[in-house]
Amino acid sequence: MSKLDNFKRYTITSALPYANGPLHIGHLAGAYLPADIFVRYLRLKKKNVVYICGSDEHGAAITIKAKKENTTPQAIIDKYHNQIKESFAEFGISFDIYHRTSSAIHHDLSQEFFLNLYEKGEFIEKFSEQYYDEDYEQFLADRYITGTCPNCGYDHAYGDQCENCGTSLNPTDLINPVSTLSGKAPILKLTKHWYLPLDKYQPWLEKWLDEKDGEWKVNVFGQCKSWLKSGLQPRSMTRDLDWGIDVPLEEAKGKKLYVWMDAPIGYISATKQWAADTGNDWNLYWKKQENEADDACLIHFIGKDNIVFHCIIFPSILNAHGDYILPQNVPANEFLNLEGEKLSTSRNHAVWLHEYLEEFPGKQDELRYVLTSILPETSDSEFTWKDYQARVNNELVAILGNFVNRVMILMHKFYDGRVEGNNEITLTDKTIAGQLYDFYNDLEKNIEEYRFRQALQNVMDIARLGNKYLTEKEPWKTIKTNPDDAREALHNCLVLIGRMAACLQPFLPGTAEKIFDMLNIPPVGFSDDVKFENGHQLNISSLLFEKVEDSVIDAQIQKLLDKKQAAQATKVIPLVPAKENINFDAFAAMDIRTGTILAAEKVSKTKKLLKLTIDTGLDERTVVSGIAEYYEPEAIIGKQVSILVNLEPREIKGILSQGMILMAEDTNGKLSFVSPVDALHNGSVVR
Numbered sequence: 001m002s003k004l005d006n007f008k009r010y011t012i013t014s015a016l017p018y019a020n021g022p023l024h025i026g027h028l029a030g031a032y033l034p035a036d037i038f039v040r041y042l043r044l045k046k047k048n049v050v051y052i053c054g055s056d057e058h059g060a061a062i063t064i065k066a067k068k069e070n071t072t073p074q075a076i077i078d079k080y081h082n083q084i085k086e087s088f089a090e091f092g093i094s095f096d097i098y099h100r101t102s103s104a105i106h107h108d109l110s111q112e113f114f115l116n117l118y119e120k121g122e123f124i125e126k127f128s129e130q131y132y133d134e135d136y137e138q139f140l141a142d143r144y145i146t147g148t149c150p151n152c153g154y155d156h157a158y159g160d161q162c163e164n165c166g167t168s169l170n171p172t173d174l175i176n177p178v179s180t181l182s183g184k185a186p187i188l189k190l191t192k193h194w195y196l197p198l199d200k201y202q203p204w205l206e207k208w209l210d211e212k213d214g215e216w217k218v219n220v221f222g223q224c225k226s227w228l229k230s231g232l233q234p235r236s237m238t239r240d241l242d243w244g245i246d247v248p249l250e251e252a253k254g255k256k257l258y259v260w261m262d263a264p265i266g267y268i269s270a271t272k273q274w275a276a277d278t279g280n281d282w283n284l285y286w287k288k289q290e291n292e293a294d295d296a297c298l299i300h301f302i303g304k305d306n307i308v309f310h311c312i313i314f315p316s317i318l319n320a321h322g323d324y325i326l327p328q329n330v331p332a333n334e335f336l337n338l339e340g341e342k343l344s345t346s347r348n349h350a351v352w353l354h355e356y357l358e359e360f361p362g363k364q365d366e367l368r369y370v371l372t373s374i375l376p377e378t379s380d381s382e383f384t385w386k387d388y389q390a391r392v393n394n395e396l397v398a399i400l401g402n403f404v405n406r407v408m409i410l411m412h413k414f415y416d417g418r419v420e421g422n423n424e425i426t427l428t429d430k431t432i433a434g435q436l437y438d439f440y441n442d443l444e445k446n447i448e449e450y451r452f453r454q455a456l457q458n459v460m461d462i463a464r465l466g467n468k469y470l471t472e473k474e475p476w477k478t479i480k481t482n483p484d485d486a487r488e489a490l491h492n493c494l495v496l497i498g499r500m501a502a503c504l505q506p507f508l509p510g511t512a513e514k515i516f517d518m519l520n521i522p523p524v525g526f527s528d529d530v531k532f533e534n535g536h537q538l539n540i541s542s543l544l545f546e547k548v549e550d551s552v553i554d555a556q557i558q559k560l561l562d563k564k565q566a567a568q569a570t571k572v573i574p575l576v577p578a579k580e581n582i583n584f585d586a587f588a589a590m591d592i593r594t595g596t597i598l599a600a601e602k603v604s605k606t607k608k609l610l611k612l613t614i615d616t617g618l619d620e621r622t623v624v625s626g627i628a629e630y631y632e633p634e635a636i637i638g639k640q641v642s643i644l645v646n647l648e649p650r651e652i653k654g655i656l657s658q659g660m661i662l663m664a665e666d667t668n669g670k671l672s673f674v675s676p677v678d679a680l681h682n683g684s685v686v687r
């Protein structure tokens with residue numbers, strides 16, 4: 001085994017999900033499923049491992065969600081903490097503890113960390129100007145300020161980002177900023193904050209990270225190097241907020257710890273709580289031991305958006321404190337997309353775990369299987385419902401389920417489910433035994449190097465091997481010609497099924513349990529032998545997986561489309577800002593008439609221009625119009641339009657244009673004629 005084998009203890013963490021909304025498949029595929037597979041594997045190898053997670057319950061997003069749902073922050077975190085915890089449990093994510101950062105033990109430990117660094121003089125203290133709401137007597141977090149986006153003119157941009165054009169902003173960039181609390185313009189006021197001097201830690205970080213070269217995933221290591229290359233800046237560890245952990249200083253009254261200071265400490269406080277609950281010593285899992293060889297192995301499973309916090313900021317905090325171990329690895333995943341688009345909570349473009357559980361009861365392993373098969377391990381990957389159906393039907397049903405089912409049916413048909421031989425029944429086929437040995441090597445290497453997709457295929461290869469063996473041996477034929485051969489072949493298959501179930505445990509725990517139950521043997525360790533006593537009775541078998549019908553998949557695809565339409569219907573579309581008022585005379589001066597397009601042709605050597613002949617009722621005249629990208633000339637002949645007839649004629653590309661066709665233009669630049677809804681005679685006045 002690899003380097004991983006050298007540790008006495010393992011501390012495995014999954015990113016703390018934010019308790020302001022439910023979980024979707026992207027979460028599961030990012031930081032939880034890979035960690036759970038890894039942890040279950042370590043446990044099967046009889047390693048001493050603690051698997052830690054919990055809800056992140058601080059930060060402005062919680063208070064804003066509370067405001068939106070017209071309730072309190074506490075009600076928000078209680079609601080989502082419980083919902084998230086339940087979803088994880090349903091999908092078999094096997095945390096030793098699922099804790100929460102609102103707990104007292106976490107507040108205490110976070111403050112202890114802050115004071116430790118404060119007393120060592122690690123922080124830089126700096127004043128800066130920040131928006132302040134005078135009515136509410138509080139500084140405003142970025143999300144509490146809205147205003148006009150300087151980039152696109154959208155008038156509900158937030159202090160940190162414009163959700164319309166996606167530009168990242170500072171609160172002071174906003175035009176006409178408004179406090180969302182009082183609805184009034186905020187003032188700028190000086191405020192003091194405590195900064196972690198990441199620039200000072202940079203040389204140490206560089207040296208530490210260089211040791212990870214070749215061991216860490218390329219995407220993670222590369223991101224870290226690129227931050228270091230652009231130079232680290234001090235980062236504020238405190239915020240002017242009303243929800244979070246108090247900064248434990250008299251002069252910092254009303255200020256809270258930055259949520260990314262306290263969240264990773266949540267791993268440690270959760271371990272403390274777990275240790276208190278179970279009679280363990282948490283220090284063994286987090287603190288440096290007298291002898292370095294006794295240190296625990298710390299591994300953070302996260303999504304790529306959290307790399308900077310786990311590879312730069314948190315290690316800097318741990319190192320500045322001095323008593324703590326540093327992560328051995330941070331195998332961050334990239335993002336999972338859904339049906340060709342990014343997963344999005346705000347657009348409701350997601351497969352929510354709580355909805356899946358309702359619509360696919362008992363099919364957690366199917367989703368675990370599909371997601372593990374497409375984990376975004378080295379690049380973004382994509383979930384589609386068609387692919388879900390194909391993987392369940394062509395792999396789980398046709399390969400894995402089929403192998404187990406065929407063997408169980410034959411055993412019950414020929415021998416009433418009794419395993420009988422001269423003595424213990426174990427694997428007698430040398431070829432299969434040799435191939436199994438190779439599988440194990442591959443499988444272990446893949447899991448230990450965080451290639452879970454590949455590892456799952458290794459397990460499926462055992463099923464493929466079994467199907468092939470069964471087809472070659474044809475026990476349903478040899479039962480008549482050579483009954484000993486038939487019996488031996490089926491017994492070999494039973495052992496193979498048992499060993500496959502052992503390897504399946506980290507990936508599809510529910511399925512592995514079902515198989516052990518059919519075999520009527522207790523679960524065995526990862527690469528342990530499987531043996532049957534003479535006279536062993538198998539249990540009744542049932543199908544492990546069911547085919548997914550087209551109608552089920554079509555319904556899911558339609559559901560996503562419906563959500564998309566609903567989201568679009570409520571989307572605020574940014575408009576060109578309103579113009580100054582004009583008086584009626586200015587409007588009445590324009591002579592707008594209805595007219596009919598008699599002829600249309602492209603103006604040569606231009607892309608946009610059409611030469612139109614218009615019957616205005618008053619006359620027939622020529623108008624050049626920039627609509628060639630939207631209308632084919634032949635398609636618009638006979639169309640009734642609105643035309644401004646008293647616009648000064650002007651020459652365009654050598655053609656005298658007499659008037660202008662009125663067009664409506666949306667924000668995407670799409671054009672449409674402004675035409676009378678009912679046919680009128682040409683020359684009718686538009687007013």
Ligand SMILES: [Zn+2]
Pocket residue numbers: 149150151152153154157162163164165166167
């Ligand atoms: Zn914008």
